[in-house]
Amino acid sequence: xxxxxxxxxxxxxxxxxxxxxxxxxxxxxxxxxxxxxxxxxxxxxxxxxxxxxxxxxxxxxxxxxxxxxxxxxxxxxxxxxxxxxxxxxxxxxxxxxxxxxxxxxxxxxxxxxxxxxxxxxxxxxxxxxxxxxxxxxxxxxxxxxxxxxxxxxxxxxxxxxxxxxxxxxxxxxxxxxxxxxxxxxxxxxxxxxxxxxxxxxxxxxxxxxxxxxxxxxxxxxxxxxxxxxxxxxxxxxxxxxxxxxxxxxxxxxxxxxxxxxxxxxxxxxxxxxxxx
Amino acid sequence: xxxxxxxxxxxxxxxxxxxxxxxxxxxxxxxxxxxxxxxxxxxxxxxxxxxxxxxxxxxxxxxxxxxxxxxxxxxxxxxxxxxxxxxxxxxxxxxxxxxxxxxxxxxxxxxxxxxxxxxxxxxxxxxxxxxxxxxxxxxxxxxxxxxxxxxxxxxxxxxxxxxxxxxxxxxxxxxxxxxxxxxxxxxxxxxxxxxxxxxxxxxxxxxxxxxxxxxxxxxxxxxxxxxxxxxxxxxxxxxxxxxxxxxxxxxxxxxxxxxxxxxxxxxxxxxxxxxxxxxxxxxxxxxxxxxxxxxxxxxxxxxxxxxxxxxxxxxxxxxxxxxxxxxxxxxxxxxxxxxxxxxxxxxxxxxxxxxxxxxxxxxxxxxxxxxxxxxxxxxxxxxxxxxxxxxxxxxxxxxxxxxxxxxxxxxxxxxxxxxxxx
Numbered sequence: 056x057x058x059x060x061x062x063x064x065x066x067x068x069x070x071x072x073x074x075x076x077x078x079x080x081x082x083x084x085x086x087x088x089x090x091x092x093x094x095x096x097x098x099x100x101x102x103x104x105x106x107x108x109x110x111x112x113x114x115x116x117x118x119x120x121x122x123x124x125x126x127x128x129x130x131x132x133x134x135x136x137x138x139x140x141x142x143x144x145x146x147x148x149x150x151x152x153x154x155x156x157x158x159x160x161x162x163x164x165x166x167x168x169x170x171x172x173x174x175x176x177x178x179x180x181x182x183x184x185x186x187x188x189x190x191x192x193x194x195x196x197x198x199x200x201x202x203x204x205x206x207x208x209x210x211x212x213x214x215x216x217x218x219x220x221x222x223x224x225x226x227x228x229x230x231x232x233x234x235x236x237x238x239x240x241x242x243x244x245x246x247x248x249x250x251x252x253x254x255x256x257x258x259x260x261x262x263x264x265x266x267x268x269x270x271x272x273x274x275x276x277x278x279x280x281x282x283x284x285x286x287x288x289x290x291x292x293x294x295x296x297x298x299x300x301x302x303x304x305x306x307x308x309x310x311x312x313x314x315x316x317x318x319x320x321x322x323x324x325x326x327x328x329x330x331x
Numbered sequence: 332x333x334x335x336x337x338x339x340x341x342x343x344x345x346x347x348x349x350x351x352x353x354x355x356x357x358x359x360x361x362x363x364x365x366x367x368x369x370x371x372x373x374x375x376x377x378x379x380x381x382x383x384x385x386x387x388x389x390x391x392x393x394x395x396x397x398x399x400x401x402x403x404x405x406x407x408x409x410x411x412x413x414x415x416x417x418x419x420x421x422x423x424x425x426x427x428x429x430x431x432x433x434x435x436x437x438x439x440x441x442x443x444x445x446x447x448x449x450x451x452x453x454x455x456x457x458x459x460x461x462x463x464x465x466x467x468x469x470x471x472x473x474x475x476x477x478x479x480x481x482x483x484x485x486x487x488x489x490x491x492x493x494x495x496x497x498x499x500x501x502x503x504x505x506x507x508x509x510x511x512x513x514x515x516x517x518x519x520x521x522x523x524x525x526x527x528x529x530x531x532x533x534x535x536x537x538x539x540x541x542x543x544x545x546x547x548x549x550x551x552x553x554x555x556x557x558x559x560x561x562x563x564x565x566x567x568x569x570x571x572x573x574x575x576x577x578x579x580x581x582x583x584x585x586x587x588x589x590x591x592x593x594x595x596x597x598x599x600x601x602x603x604x605x606x607x608x609x610x611x612x613x614x615x616x617x618x619x620x621x622x623x624x625x626x627x628x629x630x631x632x633x634x635x636x637x638x639x640x641x642x643x644x645x646x647x648x649x650x651x652x653x654x655x656x657x658x659x660x661x662x663x664x665x666x667x668x669x670x671x672x673x674x675x676x677x678x679x680x681x682x683x684x685x686x687x688x689x690x691x692x693x694x695x696x697x698x699x700x701x702x703x704x705x706x707x708x709x710x711x712x713x714x715x716x717x718x719x720x721x722x723x724x725x726x727x728x729x730x731x732x733x734x735x736x737x738x739x740x741x742x743x744x745x746x747x748x749x750x751x752x753x
Contacts, residue, residue, distance in 0.1 A: 064340045071339055188343050191350035218354075219361045234358050237415045239351075295441035298432075299419030 058169035062177035067184065069152075070145060074185055077141055081134035081189075082196055088130030089200045093207035096120045100212060110211055119214040122201050122221045126228070138189050142182065146250060149178045150257045154331070162331050171325040172318070175254060182250055187243075190231055197221060248310055251317040252278045258321050262328035274320070278313045285309060362412065365396060367742070368733040369407045371714070374686075376726035378404060380716050386704065386730065387424040388712075388746030399423055402730055402746075426750070427576045431456070438481045438488055447573045450509040450516075456481040457511045459518045461504040464492075474504045480516065480541055491544040495537075500524055507534070507569045508577055510618050514541045517618050519582060521569065526559040533558075534567050534584065536621070552616060552623060553586060563590050564606060570613075570645035572696075574750065581669065582616040583647040611637050613645070615652055615669060626652060627672050632665060646696035651675075653696055653719060657682075662694075664701060664719045678722035685715050685727060695749045700725065708743040 067074075096117070103113045125131045153161035164174055197218065205213060222228045233239050256271030263270060280287075285305035289297050297305065334341065371381060387401040390409065398411035401424040410423045421444045422429045428446045432439040435456060442448075443460045450457040457480045465473040479490040495504065501524045508519040516539040523532050533555050538548030558565045568585040571577055588610040611633075613626040628636065635658050636643065642657035652667040660683040668675040680701070682688070689705030696702075701717040716726040730744065 060337065060340070064337045067339045067343065184340075184343050184347065187347045187351070191347050191354075194350055194354055217361060219358055232354070234362060235415050236355055239355075293441070298436075298440070300416055303416070303419075 058167070059173045059177055059180075062169075062173055063180045063184075066149065066177050066181040070149075070181070070185065073141070074188075077134075077138050077189070078192055081138060081193065082199075084134045085125070085131050085196055085200055086203065088128060089125050089204050090207065091130070092124050092128070093120065093204050096124070096212070097208060114212065120204065120208045120212050121214040122197075122204065122216050125200065125204075126221065135193070142186055142189070145185075146182055146253055147257060149182065150254070150261065154261065159331055165329070165331065171329075172322050175258075175318075175321050175325060179247070179250060179254060183247055186246070194218070194232070244310065248278075248282070248314055248317075251314050251321075255317045255321045255324070258324040258329065262324045262330060264330070274317075278317065281316075282306070282309050282313050366390060366398060366400070366407075366409045366412060369400075369402050369730055369744075370733045371402065371404055372729045372731050374727040374729060376716070376724070376728075378726065378728065380700075380726045381728070383752045384702075384749050385424060385752055386714070386746050386749050388704075388744060388748075391708070391743045391745070393741040403752075424750070426574060435481060438479065442479070445506070445573075446576050447508055447571075448506045449576045450511045451576055452511065452578070454483055455511055456483060457509055457516055459506050459509045459516070461506050461520065467500075471500055471502065474501055476506075476518065476520075476537075478516070478518075478539060478544075480511070489541055489544065493539070493544075493546055495520070495522065495535075496546055496549055498522060498524070502530075507573065508571060508582065510577075510580070512619065515539070516541055519569075521567075526555055527561075529559040529561065531555045531558045532567055534569065536616070536618075548621075550621065552584065552614075557588075563588060565589070571647060574748065579647055579649050580618045581647045581649065581652070582618065583645050583652050584614045584616065585643075585645065586610075586612045586614065588612075608637060613652070613654060615647065615667075615672070624672055626654075626667050627674075628665075629674065632656075632663075632674075635663075642692065642694070644694045644696070648699075655694055655696070655701070657692075660684075662692075662701075662703065664696075664717075666719060676720065678717070678719055680715070680717050680722070680724065685713075685724065687713050687715065689713075693747045693749070697749070697751055702749040704746045704749065706745060706747065708745050710742050710744065712744050712746045714746075 099117060100113055103117070104110075108116075153159075153164060165171060167174075201216070201221065219234070222232050230242055233242060252275050256275055259271035259274060260267040283306075285297065285302055289295060289302060371378065371386075381404050385401050385403050387399070389397060390400050391397045396411070398409045400407060400409045402408075408424075410418070413423075420429060426444065426446050428442075428444040428449055431449065431451070432444070438456065438458075442458055443462075445460075448458055448460050458478070460477045461474050462477050463472040464475050467473060475492050475494050477490075477492055479488055481488040495501065501522055503523040505521040506518060507521050508517075510517040510519075518537045518539065520535050520537060521532060522535055523530065525531065534552045536548070536550045536552065537546050538550075539545065540547045553565075553567060557563075566587045566589075568587070570583040570585055571579070587608055589606050589608040591604050592607050593604055613628065614623050615626060616623045636654070636656055639656040642655070642662070644656075645652065645654045647653070650669055652669060654665045654667070656663055656665075658679075660681055662680045662682055664678045664680070665674050666676045666678070667673065678701075680703075682692075682703075687703065687705045689707040691706035693704040693706050694701070695704075696719070699718065699720055701719050703715050703717070705713045710732065712730040714726075714728050714730065715724060717724050730746065732742065
C-alpha cells in the first residue's frame with residue numbers, strides 16, 4: 056500500500072509543473088475572457104445610454120448579460136479542450152516517457168522491490184486524480200468568473216444564474232457535471248474503464264512492439280464489444296427484453312468484467328512479457 | 332513527515348473531495364427547491380371527487396426551467412425531480428400500460444407502452460402492437476402485428492406475429508383498440524396508405540383466433556374509395572379514449588366529409604385550394620355483433636357540431652355514447668342511448684359562470700363525469716367536474732402554487748388530462 060502511495064505521489068510530481076501550468080492557463084484565459092466580454096457588453100450599454108436609451112430598452116435590444124456568453128466562447132472552452140487533449144496525450148506519455156526518457160528509467164522502476172501492478176495502479180490513479188482535479192477546479196473558476204462579471208456589469212443588466220443554471224446552459228458541461236451522483240459515477244466510471252483498456256493496449260505494444268499494436272487494438276475492440284453487449288442484445292435479438300434497471304446492472308457487470316480483464320492481462324504482461 | 336512527502340497527493344485529494352461534495356450537496360438542494368409545490372384549492376364542492384385522479388401537464392418558469400408534472404390531491408410530482416432510474420421508465424406520466432409492467436413483469440417485456448394496445452379482463456391480458464419489421468426498397472415500412480395473450484389463470488401466454496392481410500405499401504399503422512371475447516381477439520387498427528394518389532386513413536377490425544394463431548376476420552369500417560375521390564375528402568376520427576385500456580364493447584367514430592374548393596381571393600393567392608366541411612356523422616360499432624350504426628343527431632345540434640372543430644370530443648360506454656361541443660360560453664354534452672341511437676339527455680355547463688374563460692380546454696369524460704381543465708398558460712389552472720347524467724356541477728377548484736410569493740411572475744402551468752388511477 057505504501058509503495059503504491061509513494062508511486063502515485065511520484066507520478067503526480069512528475070507531471071505537476073505542467074499540471075499547474077494547465078490550471079493557470081485555464082484560469083487566466085477564462086478570466087481574461089469574462090473581463091473582456093463584460094467590458095464589451097458594458098461598452099455597448101454605455102454607448103446606448105449616451106444616445107438616450109433607457110435601461111429597459113437596452114435590455115430589450117441587447118439582452119441581459121448572461122454567463123453563457125462566456126461559456127459558449129472559445130476563450131472558455133479553449134483551455135478546457137487544451138486540458139482534455141493534454142491529459143489524453145499524457146495517458147500515453149505516462150508510460151512511454153519511462154522508456155524513451157533518460158537512461159531507460161523503466162528499467163529502474165521494474166527493479167523496485169514491489170509488485171509491478173502497483174506501477175500500473177499508480178499511473179491510473181494519477182490520471183484519475185488529475186482529471187478530477189481539473190474538473191473540480193473548473194467549478195471554482197466558474198464561481199470566481201461569475202463574481203468578476205458581477206463586479207463589472209451592474210445587477211440591472213445581469214441575468215441572475217446559479218451554478219446549476221450556468222452548467223445547464225452549456226451542453227457538454229452536463230456530461231462533466233451531471234446533477235446526480237449516480238450519473239457522475241456512470242460517466243467517470245466509463246472514462247476510467249477506457250483508461251484501463253488503453254493502458255493494457257500500451258502494455259501490449261511495449262511487450263510485442265509492432266505486433267502488439269494489433270493486439271492492443273484487438274483488445275480494445277473486444278472490451279468495447281463486451282461492455283456494450285447488453286445493449287447490442289437489447290436492440291437486436293432480444294428486442295427490448297430488458298428493463299432499464301436490468302440493462303444498467305448488466306452493464307455494470309460487463310464494465311467490471313472489462314476492468315478485471317484489463318487488470319489481469321496487464322499483470323500478466325508486466326510480469327512475463329514486458330520488454331525494456 | 333508523511334505530510335511533507337505526500338503533499339501533492341494530499342492537496343489534490345482534499346481539493347477534489349471538498350469541491351465535489353459541495354457541488355453535489357448544492358445541486359441536490361437547488362434541484363429540490365427548483366420546482367414549487369402545487370395544491371388543488373377547492374372553490375365549491377367536495378374535493379374527494381378528485382381522489383384517485385391524476386392531473387398531468389407541464390410547468391414552465393420563464394425560459395429557465397420546464398418540466399412535465401402530475402398533480403393529485405396529496406402531492407406534486409415533477410419529471411425533472413425523479414431519480415436517475417425513475418427517469419428511465421418508459422412514460423411520464425405513467426399510463427395504464429406502464430402500470431401493468433409491475434404486475435406482469437415477464438409478459439410486459441419488449442412491449443410498446445401504449446394503452447390502446449392492451450386489453451385486460453379477469454381471465455386474460457392481451458397485447459397487439461404494430462411493429463415495423465423491415466423497410467421496402469422505396470423506403471416504406473413493412474408492418475406486422477405482434478400478438479401476445481396471457482392466460483392469467485395458467486400464467487401461460489400465446490404469442491404470434493401476423494402480417495396485415497391484403498395490405499401493401501402502407502405508410503403508417505396504429506393500433507386503436509384491442510378487445511377480447513372468449514378466445515376471439517378483435518383488433519381495431521388505423522391503416523394509412525395511398526389509394527389512387529390520395530392519402531387514405533382506413534379503420535379496420537381484424538378478428539383473430541388465438542388457438543389457431545390466425546386472422547379469421549377482416550372488416551373495413553368505411554369504404555376507402557370514398558376517401559380516394561379527388562373532388563371530395565373524407566376523414567375518420569376514432570373517439571374512444573386512446574390513453575386508457577378500454578373495457579367497453581363499443582367503438583365511437585366520427586366521419587367528416589368535405590369538398591375541395593378553389594378560391595381566388597386575390598392575385599397573390601391564385602389557385603389556392605380550401606377545404607369545406609359538408610357532412611359530419613357519428614357511428615357506433617358494436618364489437619360483439621360487428622354492427623355499425625349511425626347516431627341520430629337532431630337538426631338543432633347538427634349545425635353546431637359541424638362548425639365545432641377544436642372542442643369536439645366524445646366517449647362511449649356499454650349503454651351510452653357521449654358527444655361534447657362548445658356553444659358560445661356553454662359546454663354541451665349530448666348523451667345518446669345506444670338502444671335507439673337517440674339523444675336521451677342533454678346537459679349544458681355554463682363555462683363563464685364556472686370561471687372558465689380560456690381559449691382551450693382539456694375535456695375528459697370518465698365514469699359519467701365530465702372533467703374540464705382550462706388550458707391557458709397561466710399561473711393557475713381552473714378545473715370543474717360535472718355530472719353528465721343530471722348536469723349538476725359536482726366540484727369547482729383551482730390548481731395553484733402553494734407559496735405564491737416564492738416565485739416571480741413568469742411561472743405558467745398547462746394541464747391537459749385527468750386520468751383515473753386504477
